[in-house]
Amino acid sequence: MQEPYVLQVKDLHVSFKGQSGMVRAVRGVDINLPKGKTIAIVGESGSGKSVTVKAIMGILARNAVIDQGEIWYEGKDLVKATEEDFYQIRGKKIGLIFQDPLSSLNPLMKIGKQISEVFTVNYSMSKEEAKEKSLELMRAVGIPKAEERYNQYPFQFSGGMRQRIVIAIALANNPDILICDEPTTALDVTVQAKILDLIKQIKEERGISVIFITHDLGVVANMADEVYVMYAGKVVERGTCEEIFLDPRHPYTWALLSSMPDLESKDRLLSIPGTPPNMVSPPKGDAFAARNRYAMQIDLEEEPPMFQVSDTHYAATWLLHPKAPACEMPKFLQDKIRRMREEAQRYAR
Amino acid sequence: MKKYMIGRVIAACVALFLILTIAFMVVRLMPGSVYDDPNLAPEVVAMLEQQAHLDEPLLVQYAYFLKGVIFENDWGVSAKVEPGVPAFDILKRQIPYSLTINVGSLALALPIGIVAGTVAALHKNKAGDHVVSILVVLGISIPSFVFASCLQYFIAYKMGWFPIIFEPSKGTGMQIYSLMLPTIALSLSPIATIARYLRGELIEVLGSEFMVLARTKGLTQRQATIRHSFRNASLPLVNIVIPMFAHVLAGSMVIERIFSIPGVGGTLISSINTNDYSLAVATLIFYALISVLTSFVIDIVLGLIDPRVRLGGSSK
Ligand SMILES: Nc1ncnc2c1ncn2[C@@H]1O[C@H](COP(=O)(O)OP(=O)(O)OP(=O)(O)O)[C@@H](O)[C@H]1O
Ligand SMILES: [Mg+2]
Numbered sequence: 001m002q003e004p005y006v007l008q009v010k011d012l013h014v015s016f017k018g019q020s021g022m023v024r025a026v027r028g029v030d031i032n033l034p035k036g037k038t039i040a041i042v043g044e045s046g047s048g049k050s051v052t053v054k055a056i057m058g059i060l061a062r063n064a065v066i067d068q069g070e071i072w073y074e075g076k077d078l079v080k081a082t083e084e085d086f087y088q089i090r091g092k093k094i095g096l097i098f099q100d101p102l103s104s105l106n107p108l109m110k111i112g113k114q115i116s117e118v119f120t121v122n123y124s125m126s127k128e129e130a131k132e133k134s135l136e137l138m139r140a141v142g143i144p145k146a147e148e149r150y151n152q153y154p155f156q157f158s159g160g161m162r163q164r165i166v167i168a169i170a171l172a173n174n175p176d177i178l179i180c181d182e183p184t185t186a187l188d189v190t191v192q193a194k195i196l197d198l199i200k201q202i203k204e205e206r207g208i209s210v211i212f213i214t215h216d217l218g219v220v221a222n223m224a225d226e227v228y229v230m231y232a233g234k235v236v237e238r239g240t241c242e243e244i245f246l247d248p249r250h251p252y253t254w255a256l257l258s259s260m261p262d263l264e265s266k267d268r269l270l271s272i273p274g275t276p277p278n279m280v281s282p283p284k285g286d287a288f289a290a291r292n293r294y295a296m297q298i299d300l301e302e303e304p305p306m307f308q309v310s311d312t313h314y315a316a317t318w319l320l321h322p323k324a325p326a327c328e329m330p331k332f333l334q335d336k337i338r339r340m341r342e343e344a345q346r347y348a349r
Numbered sequence: 350m351k352k353y354m355i356g357r358v359i360a361a362c363v364a365l366f367l368i369l370t371i372a373f374m375v376v377r378l379m380p381g382s383v384y385d386d387p388n389l390a391p392e393v394v395a396m397l398e399q400q401a402h403l404d405e406p407l408l409v410q411y412a413y414f415l416k417g418v419i420f421e422n423d424w425g426v427s428a429k430v431e432p433g434v435p436a437f438d439i440l441k442r443q444i445p446y447s448l449t450i451n452v453g454s455l456a457l458a459l460p461i462g463i464v465a466g467t468v469a470a471l472h473k474n475k476a477g478d479h480v481v482s483i484l485v486v487l488g489i490s491i492p493s494f495v496f497a498s499c500l501q502y503f504i505a506y507k508m509g510w511f512p513i514i515f516e517p518s519k520g521t522g523m524q525i526y527s528l529m530l531p532t533i534a535l536s537l538s539p540i541a542t543i544a545r546y547l548r549g550e551l552i553e554v555l556g557s558e559f560m561v562l563a564r565t566k567g568l569t570q571r572q573a574t575i576r577h578s579f580r581n582a583s584l585p586l587v588n589i590v591i592p593m594f595a596h597v598l599a600g601s602m603v604i605e606r607i608f609s610i611p612g613v614g615g616t617l618i619s620s621i622n623t624n625d626y627s628l629a630v631a632t633l634i635f636y637a638l639i640s641v642l643t644s645f646v647i648d649i650v651l652g653l654i655d656p657r658v659r660l661g662g663s664s665k
Contacts, residue, residue, distance in 0.1 A: 059561055083570070091567030103558040106577050108584070108655060117576065122567045153656040166562070173567055 005072075006209045007033040007056070007094075007177055012069035012079075014051050014060065021280045022065075025051045027233035029069075031211075033177065038203060038210040040220040042256065043230035046276055049213045050099075052230075053179045055079075056211075057096055058086040073177075092122065095170035099182040101162035105154040111165055112150035118172035137168040141198060160191035167198065171206075178203070179211045184219065196223060217260045221245060226312070229253050232277055232287035239313035246341055249307075249315040251292045254329050257336065286318070294319060294327050350659055353652050361645040368637040373414055376629045377407060379621075401425075414630075425627025430619050436631040440613060444635065446515075447605065447612035450528055451597050454535035459590065461536075462543025469544065470551035471574075481544055488541025494603045497534035501607060505530055514609040531608045535601055539593050546589055550582040557581075584654055591647045595640045 014026040026048040033039055041049050054060045056071055058078065071078040073089065081089070098104045105114060112134055119130035131150070138146035141164040154162060163183060170178060180199060184192040196219060203210050212223055220227055220241070227244040229237040229252065237250040248254055255272040274291035277283050283290065289299040298318050307320035319327050328334070382403070389397075398404050402413050417423035424436040431439055469481035505513045512527035554560065555578055563573035602614030613632060620628040652659040 057565060059564060087567065087569050091565050096565040098558065098562065100558065104562045106559040106563070106581065107657065108580055109577070110656075117568075118566050121572055121576075153660070155657050156660070169562070169566055 004034060005032045006035045007031070007211075008070075008072040009052070009056065010070040010072070012052065012055060012071065013067035014048075014055055014069075015065050015067055016061065017063040017065070018280065023279045024282055025233055025279055026055070027282065029230070029233070029235055031228060031235070033209050033211060034225075035209055036207050037225040038212055038223055039226045039228060040212045040214065040224035041228045041230055042214055042217055042220055044215055044272070044276060046279075047230040048233040049215075049230055050181055053096065053181055053211065053213065056179065057090055057094060058083070059090070059096075091118070091170075091173045091175065093173075093175055094177045094179065095173060095175035097163070097166055097170050097178065097180045097183045100186045101159055101166050102186065104166055105162055107154050109153070110150070111152055111154060111157065115165065115169050115172055118169060122173065134168070134172070137171055138165070141165070141168045141171070141202075142194075143168075158191075159187050160195060163187060163191075163195055164198065167195075167202070171202065174206075176209065177211065178208045179213070181213045182215070183212075185214075185216075192219070199223070217245075217256055229256065232282060233279060234287065234316065236288065236317070237315040239309070239315075242344075243310065243313040246337055246344075247309075247313070248329070248337075249309055249313075249320060250288075250317045251294050251319070252288045253315070254333055255291075258330065258333050286316075296324070350652065353659055353661070354649065357645055357648045357652075360648075361641055364641050364644075365638065368641065369415075369418070369634060370411070372630050372633040372637065373411055374407075376621075376626055376633065377410065379624065382624060401428075424631040427620070427625055427628040429623035429625040430616065430628055436628045439616065439628060440631055440635055443611055443613045443616060446528070446610050447598065447601060447614065449525075450532045450535055450601055450604070450610065450612070451594065453528070453532040454597055455539060455590075455594060457532060458536040458539035458543060458593075462540045463547060465540065465544035466547025467551060469548040470555065473552055478548075481548070485541045485545045488537045489545070491537065493534050493538055493600050494607060496537050497531060497604050497607050500530045500534050515611070517611065527608075528610070531601075531604045531610060535597055535604055538600075539590075539597060542589060542593065543586065546586055547582060550585050551578060554578045554581045580654065584651070587647060587650050587654065591643045591650070594643050595636075598636065598639055 009029055009031040012026055012029045013024075016023040016025055029048070029052055031039070031041075031052070041052070043049055051060070051064075055064075055066060056073075056078065058081065060066070066079050069079060073093070076085070078086075078089070105111070112131065115134040115137060116127070116130035119125040119133050120127065125133070135146045135150060138149065143149050143161065143164055149157075154165075157165065163186075167183075178199075183199065184195050187195060199210065199212075200223060202208065210223075212220070214220060224241055226240055227238065228235050229244065229250065231252045237244065237248065237253045239247075244253060245257070248257055252272075259271050272291060277287050277290065283300075284303075285301050286292070286295070286299040286304055289295040292299065296318055304316045304318045304321075306314045306316050308314055309320065318324055329337075382398075395404070402410050405413075414425070417425065422437060424440075427434050427436055427439060465481045465484065469478040472478050501513060505511045511530045512523075514527070516523045516527040555574065560573055560577055563577045564570065568576065601612065602617070604610070605612040605614040613635060616628065617632040617636070619625075620632055
């Protein structure tokens with residue numbers, strides 16, 4: 001039997017010991033990563049995206065506790081894995097690219113060595129061999145004059161170039177899974193597009209499965225096969241790109257889509273009112289209720305379960321309950337989605 | 350690197366020249382004269398002053414002084430402390446003693462401080478860390494001369510394990526043996542300072558993003574720590590360890606007194622007290638030279654460790 005998913009997160013709960021109590025950062029997340037596919041996790045700052053991937057990588061902060069849940073990779077539950085088990089997985093099987101390429105490279109070590117030490121330390125290659133391999137990678141991620149760049153230091157690189165180096169480091173181990181935690185947030189727009197193209201190209205060439213984290217739905221559209229929308233430590237909606245963009249069901253996804261800039265609605269950008277809830281004592285019921293125009297009485301009392309919309313599409317909102325009153329998404333968003341649909345059809349032709 | 354070095358050398362030379370000038374002027378402008386002695390006849394004083402060019406304008410004196418120093422290594426002759434002996438010879442005799450206890454105490458402090466700081470950082474907020482921080486507080490708050498007196502009284506006098514004061518006459522081995530206690534006394538505060546700094550720097554580096562990246566590369570915590578944190582943590586350490594040399598030297602004046610060590614510290618005090626111009630200037634310059642050298646060494650070492658300094662990049 002062939003395992004359809006390379007990585008499966010089941011009902012993951014992560015808390016942090018804080019001064020004012022336990023911070024419930026992740027409260028029951030399920031993720032299925034199909035082999036060779038890209039899934040995107042989107043959500044506002046603080047929704048628990050990074051904590052989720054840190055749990056997968058086994059690099060949670062010391063004050064973190066995994067309260068419950070499972071993370072299945074190659075028949076092993078990573079929640080129960082020891083640090084020694086992780087030495088075989090971290091980097092080598094699951095690579096991670098960070099948000100901030102400025103601080104993720106060691107300022108005092110030559111770029112070349114930061115890549116080649118993967119080969120010399122992890123695979124005991126000779127220095128020459130490691131250098132050859134590293135230069136190859138540097139060229140593959142689009143560093144011009146790799147030979148010369150090999151002996152330079154991070155401060156001599158631009159932000160975009162540094163992110164390419166970080167990608168090269170992740171690729172050096174030839175991982176099965178690449179996790180990109182907001183890889184372009186710290187870069188300017190023109191560079192962002194290039195890095196995204198690079199990640200896409202790498203994914204296609206190497207058949208890697210990718211978890212792509214962002215709070216910008218705009219970049220998701222042309223990257224991901226499947227989208228997970230997270231809010232306050234939970235996945236509130238998941239579906240294929242098409243389903244999330246063209247047929248969103250959760251009011252939070254509506255709000256996210258409404259706040260996404262597009263050509264015609266520039267003047268009508270709606271930022272999501274209010275702020276995410278305090279995660280030390282998350283609210284009863286639907287965590288989004290306080291910011292939700294469509295909230296019903298039950299949203300304040302009981303947490304909505306995941307309702308199935310289609311085989312691939314799920315959303316956790318009481319609006320999908322058979323007895324819920326019919327509720328339409330805002331007119332403005334309907335227009336926007338209609339425009340997206342037209343555009344998609346134009347591309348398809 | 351070459352360009353950087355040349356720049357540092359020029360800067361050091363300029364600093365030395367300025368210090369030479371200032372030391373000379375300050376000492377000469379002090380009130381009184383070496384020959385203020387009621388027992389000497391005025392003619393004799395006049396003659397002596399003429400001999401030492403003291404009757405000429407200050408700038409001319411300065412020119413004589415520079416000429417002597419630069420071309421003949423002539424730093425003048427002591428007039429009071431050891432009359433008739435060239436200042437250079439006096440210092441040459443005394444410097445080895447001072448340097449021995451200074452270099453010795455730093456050589457002792459570095460490994461101990463580094464180990465203590467590392468233990469504390471790697472066991473942050475655990476027993477090892479608490480023990481180190483208590484020692485650090487003691488080391489920083491107890492002045493070295495108090496510690497020296499305690500060592501002298503308990504270890505040397507009561508227990509008899511070490512000579513009480515410096516033993517000049519019984520051969521090199523005995524001399525070194527008798528210099529051990531003062532060396533230990535001097536190393537206490539450097540140990541505490543190094544341990545405290547290294548702990549802070551290491552903790553910061555260990556929590557940095559590139560350490561996380563090092564681990565997500567597949568390095569073990571141990572490999573990541575060794576390869577990525579010590580060098581980064583030692584960078585700020587350079588800035589405090591090297592100037593310590595000058596600090597310890599200043600602190601050793603008192604220690605030299607306590608243990609009767611014939612070092613430079615006593616000479617500075619007595620030469621200034623007795624208006625022994627030449628000797629005072631030479632001694633001051635010795636101390637200044639050490640300071641200039643240490644900051645020169647800092648620059649070079651920082652350049653070696655930090656490419657941003659060496660290659661003239663921005664240091665963030
Ligand atoms: N070490 C920690 N100690 C305490 N709380 C933490 C810690 N790390 C994260 N948190 C909390 O966990 C929550 C989720 O954080 P996380 O970093 O996963 O957000 P995110 O979705 O990645 O946001 P962003 O888009 O800003 O990266 C936040 O409320 C944060 O304050
Ligand atoms: Mg994050």
